[in-house]
Amino acid sequence: MCRLLALLLWLPAWPACAADLWDQLGPAKIGAARAEIAAPLMCSAAGDGHGQVCTASTGTGDTFAGLPVRAVELRFTEERLVRVAVRLSEQHYRALLTFLGTQFGASDDRSFRARGGMAMAEFEAGVHLWEHDGVSLVIEQFAGKIDRSVLTYGSAAAMADLVRSKTSYPRGDRRDL
Numbered sequence: 001m002c003r004l005l006a007l008l009l010w011l012p013a014w015p016a017c018a019a020d021l022w023d024q025l026g027p028a029k030i031g032a033a034r035a036e037i038a039a040p041l042m043c044s045a046a047g048d049g050h051g052q053v054c055t056a057s058t059g060t061g062d063t064f065a066g067l068p069v070r071a072v073e074l075r076f077t078e079e080r081l082v083r084v085a086v087r088l089s090e091q092h093y094r095a096l097l098t099f100l101g102t103q104f105g106a107s108d109d110r111s112f113r114a115r116g117g118m119a120m121a122e123f124e125a126g127v128h129l130w131e132h133d134g135v136s137l138v139i140e141q142f143a144g145k146i147d148r149s150v151l152t153y154g155s156a157a158a159m160a161d162l163v164r165s166k167t168s169y170p171r172g173d174r175r176d177l
Contacts, residue, residue, distance in 0.1 A: 033080060083155070
């Protein structure tokens with residue numbers, strides 16, 4: 001009976017004991033050696049022939065900054081982590097944006113008016129950027145799909161194309177989603 005009670009008390013606490021991916025793979029890990037990354041990875045050669053792209057094994061209950069994640073992709077160049085993309089449900093975008101604001105201060109707000117449904121509807125699509133300690137961060141509310149948000153961060157060199165694409169349009173511009 002005591003063992004059953006101990007097991008029942010332990011089970012609800014187990015997910016809280018699991019490490020949050022923010023601690024394992026967050027922006028502070030950019031530049032870390034691949035051997036320092038404590039996550040199961042499935043890797044393949046990058047499409048551009050430089051480095052590797054890896055998918056971190058995520059399961060039910062895995063969180064990033066306390067929020068459930070759909071997928072995590074890591075890019076390594078010369079065995080160093082240079083870029084991470086964290087995919088999550090759009091419903092968690094606002095919470096992650098608030099968390100990032102707490103961590104890094106005010107963002108460069110590059111949100112735009114998105115046109116969807118053959119220009120039948122318009123809505124705000126959030127895009128925010130930060131530069132912090134040599135790491136660039138970009139969070140996109142609707143990353144290619146209406147139900148998916150993505151936080152991408154990495155070294156300035158690894159993020160240059162993405163940052164340039166997000167800053168090339170005037171703030172508040174109208175664009176297709």
